[in-house]
Amino acid sequence: MSAIEVQRQLLPILDSPNQGARFYNPELPSSEPFVPGHRTCAGCGPSIQYRMTSKAAGDNTILIGPTGCMYVANSSYLCTPYNVPWAHTQIGSAGSFTAGVAAAYEAMIRKGKWKGAYPNIICEAGDGSASDIGLASISGALYRNHDCLIICYDNEQYANTGIQASSRTPYGGMTTFSPPGPMVPEAKKLYPKDLARMMAAGHPHCYVATASVGYPIDLMNKVRKGLNHKGAAYLMVYTPCQKGFVYETPRSIDLGRLVVECGLYPIWEWDPEKRQYDYSFRPQNMRPVSEYLKLQGRFGHLHTQHIANLQKFANEQWQMMGVELPEALLQAADAKNLVNMAAAEEAVTVAETV
Amino acid sequence: MATVTESKKRTVRINGCVASAQAAKYADVDVITAYPIRPYTATMMALAQMVANGELDAEYIVADSEHSQLSIAHGAASSGARVFTGSSGVGVQFAYELYSPISGSRMPVQMMIADRTLDPPGDFGSEHTDALSTRDMGWLMGWACDAQEAFDNHLMAYRIGEDPRVLLPQMVCQDGFFVSHITSDVELPDPGQVNEFLPPYKHPYPLDPRHPVSHGPQIMPEQGPPLQLERARAMEDSMAVIEEVHDEFANIFGRRYDPWVEEFMTDGADVVFFMQGGHAVTARFAIQHMRDRGVKVGLVRLRTIRPYPTDRVQEVLSKFKVVGVIETNMGLGSVSSGGVLYAEACAALYESQQRPLVVSFMAGMGGEAIVLKEFYWMTEKMTEAQKRGKIEKRTHWVGFEE
Numbered sequence: 001m002s003a004i005e006v007q008r009q010l011l012p013i014l015d016s017p018n019q020g021a022r023f024y025n026p027e028l029p030s031s032e033p034f035v036p037g038h039r040t041c042a043g044c045g046p047s048i049q050y051r052m053t054s055k056a057a058g059d060n061t062i063l064i065g066p067t068g069c070m071y072v073a074n075s076s077y078l079c080t081p082y083n084v085p086w087a088h089t090q091i092g093s094a095g096s097f098t099a100g101v102a103a104a105y106e107a108m109i110r111k112g113k114w115k116g117a118y119p120n121i122i123c124e125a126g127d128g129s130a131s132d133i134g135l136a137s138i139s140g141a142l143y144r145n146h147d148c149l150i151i152c153y154d155n156e157q158y159a160n161t162g163i164q165a166s167s168r169t170p171y172g173g174m175t176t177f178s179p180p181g182p183m184v185p186e187a188k189k190l191y192p193k194d195l196a197r198m199m200a201a202g203h204p205h206c207y208v209a210t211a212s213v214g215y216p217i218d219l220m221n222k223v224r225k226g227l228n229h230k231g232a233a234y235l236m237v238y239t240p241c242q243k244g245f246v247y248e249t250p251r252s253i254d255l256g257r258l259v260v261e262c263g264l265y266p267i268w269e270w271d272p273e274k275r276q277y278d279y280s281f282r283p284q285n286m287r288p289v290s291e292y293l294k295l296q297g298r299f300g301h302l303h304t305q306h307i308a309n310l311q312k313f314a315n316e317q318w319q320m321m322g323v324e325l326p327e328a329l330l331q332a333a334d335a336k337n338l339v340n341m342a343a344a345e346e347a348v349t350v351a352e353t354v
Numbered sequence: 355m356a357t358v359t360e361s362k363k364r365t366v367r368i369n370g371c372v373a374s375a376q377a378a379k380y381a382d383v384d385v386i387t388a389y390p391i392r393p394y395t396a397t398m399m400a401l402a403q404m405v406a407n408g409e410l411d412a413e414y415i416v417a418d419s420e421h422s423q424l425s426i427a428h429g430a431a432s433s434g435a436r437v438f439t440g441s442s443g444v445g446v447q448f449a450y451e452l453y454s455p456i457s458g459s460r461m462p463v464q465m466m467i468a469d470r471t472l473d474p475p476g477d478f479g480s481e482h483t484d485a486l487s488t489r490d491m492g493w494l495m496g497w498a499c500d501a502q503e504a505f506d507n508h509l510m511a512y513r514i515g516e517d518p519r520v521l522l523p524q525m526v527c528q529d530g531f532f533v534s535h536i537t538s539d540v541e542l543p544d545p546g547q548v549n550e551f552l553p554p555y556k557h558p559y560p561l562d563p564r565h566p567v568s569h570g571p572q573i574m575p576e577q578g579p580p581l582q583l584e585r586a587r588a589m590e591d592s593m594a595v596i597e598e599v600h601d602e603f604a605n606i607f608g609r610r611y612d613p614w615v616e617e618f619m620t621d622g623a624d625v626v627f628f629m630q631g632g633h634a635v636t637a638r639f640a641i642q643h644m645r646d647r648g649v650k651v652g653l654v655r656l657r658t659i660r661p662y663p664t665d666r667v668q669e670v671l672s673k674f675k676v677v678g679v680i681e682t683n684m685g686l687g688s689v690s691s692g693g694v695l696y697a698e699a700c701a702a703l704y705e706s707q708q709r710p711l712v713v714s715f716m717a718g719m720g721g722e723a724i725v726l727k728e729f730y731w732m733t734e735k736m737t738e739a740q741k742r743g744k745i746e747k748r749t750h751w752v753g754f755e756e
Contacts (some may be wrong), residue, residue: 107435136418
């Protein structure tokens with residue numbers, strides 16, 4: 001048996017002098033593997049992410065879509081927004097189906113049954129798939145180190161099924177499975193599963209990173225780094241959902257920045273060579289969590305104590321990244337310095353837009 | 355007529371599990387995905403060693419569950435690779451979600467089943483309930499009764515399932531332990547014979563960046579029925595292909611199987627057993643013994659249960675006075691309060707002008723061997739029914755009655 005060597009792609013990293021800044025890079029790839037015309041909501045964070053991700057990957061790419069918004073809202077029979085091969089798989093099969101595609105290409109190229117450079121194999125799993133039902137399948141794919149990129153488009157809930165709580169739904173987040181009421185004033189009582197760190201800690205040979213649609217160049221570069229990494233890569237991307245978060249649709253990218261500026265979504269990379277985290281990403285500003293919360297109807301019920309709890313959580317995230325906290329943020333972790341969300345004028349305004 | 359090269363043909367003494375592994379090797383599979391559960395595990399152990407030895411070039415993936423195993427198989431087959439997987443017992447059930455998506459996407463994944471009783475409680479013994487519970491999911495399915503037949507069924511199943519007129523997954527089943535762990539002589543063919551019989555896998559619409567396709571987009575309710583009808587027709591159309599492939603197999607390898615039912619000593623028989631799998635080997639012995647004593651008993655062994663050979667079953671079983679269905683499976687609360695084979699046998703016979711009496715025997719349950727005296731006992735029940743012109747009751751739990 002004479003095995004044929006598998007040729008792999010190497011994608012260039014986009015120039016990004018200050019990744020946390022607000023700027024537009026005109027040198028984006030022209031390729032559009034994910035075209036408009038699908039049925040996602042206006043302002044859909046996951047589909048903005050999808051376009052950027054597939055643009056960064058280019059045309060020699062295979063996309064895998066476990067059940068979720070990016071399955072149901074994107075494709076409908078005899079209509080497809082994908083210019084590259086795409087396959088649906090079950091919601092719990094994100095990592096496993098992807099592993100099958102990767103293994104098939106390894107074997108087929110090696111055995112001379114398929115000729116060409118190894119394709120980019122990208123799985124787009126929602127946070128329900130990635131943090132709950134498909135967690136083991138993704139861990140399996142990362143552990144076995146198939147050459148693929150698994151993306152968790154994190155809209156912090158099961159949105160496709162009508163907004164239900166997932167393991168990624170934040171503390172205080174209202175969903176139809178975690179509604180607020182006299183017995184549960186804060187709605188969601190549990191804090192989100194620290195999924196990306198779990199993946200980095202458990203699979204240290206993988207490239208693991210977090211990103212947000214608020215920073216598209218950073219996102220696209222992380223996609224390319226993940227694809228260039230020989231072996232498995234995992235990327236968790238903040239992708240707001242206007243329907244579930246209840247905000248004005250033009251503000252998706254704003255939220256993508258605010259969530260980072262408030263410290264609720266730490267942006268980092270895990271370097272599998274050095275075996276360490278890279279916390280060098282810095283947003284332009286640091287803000288109290290209330291500035292992020294007040295734009296979203298899902299937090300409109302929160303009391304001062306709940307906001308203080310979230311500020312405490314955000315402060316811990318900053319500290320974990322080695323950031324020194326300004327006095328204002330330390331103050332904001334004390335309930336007596338805060339006002340109820342329900343009393344905030346902004347929350348009422350936003351809630352009325354729904 | 356095929357030219358048979360005898361040079362590398364050899365006979366080895368192996369069990370059913372190893373015979374299945376050998377078949378996967380001869381089929382030059384590209385992706386293998388394993389997860390341990392007794393008794394089928396031995397197949398994957400054998401394949402792991404073949405890959406480690408360099409005898410077989412394949413990606414060998416140890417999955418994190420049976421659900422993942424089948425998803426990996428689905429992804430790999432969707433990309434154009436020939437895939438081999440397998441399971442037993444509750445493992446078959448753990449993967450249940452994937453059976454319909456795989457057949458619905460028309461991916462000819464092959465799955466080896468060494469069957470096992472379902473929990474509770476944990477029981478290693480063989481019973482056909484695991485695979486039979488998936489029988490309506492669009493997979494071709496049938497039981498082998500010995501290691502040679504298992505080997506042969508694997509090769510034929512790939513050829514049938516991958517045929518562009520069929521494109522359906524296949525469950526190639528054998529009884530746990532009675533076949534999977536009992537060694538017997540198996541003739542391994544010359545690789546040239548296999549090359550002649552089994553062309554390389556070529557799915558018409560794989561996930562290939564040079565020819566982008568979308569697999570499995572969401573549908574509107576009215577778009578569902580045409581797809582389901584197509585899958586149902588593929589199952590029906592496979593029947594002609596199955597017959598064709600069995601003929602060609604006989605021509606190339608020299609072993610001829612009836613694709614649907616094996617008849618054993620049915621000439622002049624009044625009463626027959628109707629059953630699947632490895633217990634048929636004991637049945638043959640028991641029948642020979644009873645024939646020597648003048649009892650007109652025979653055996654009809656079902657070789658393919660999906661697609662169900664309705665016309666053939668009707669034609670064959672109508673020749674007899676009494677049919678005793680040996681279930682080796684559980685159909686709790688089913689039409690006979692016994693197993694699931696009874697209902698289909700009766701349904702196949704319904705339009706017959708000469709309907710035999712049909713009785714169901716719950717035997718071989720939990721991995722118990724069906725011993726000779728039980729075959730004699732069941733034959734007696736059938737003979738009594740023949741004399742009476744009426745069955746005593748629909749279902750007998752063998753070993754629990756006088």
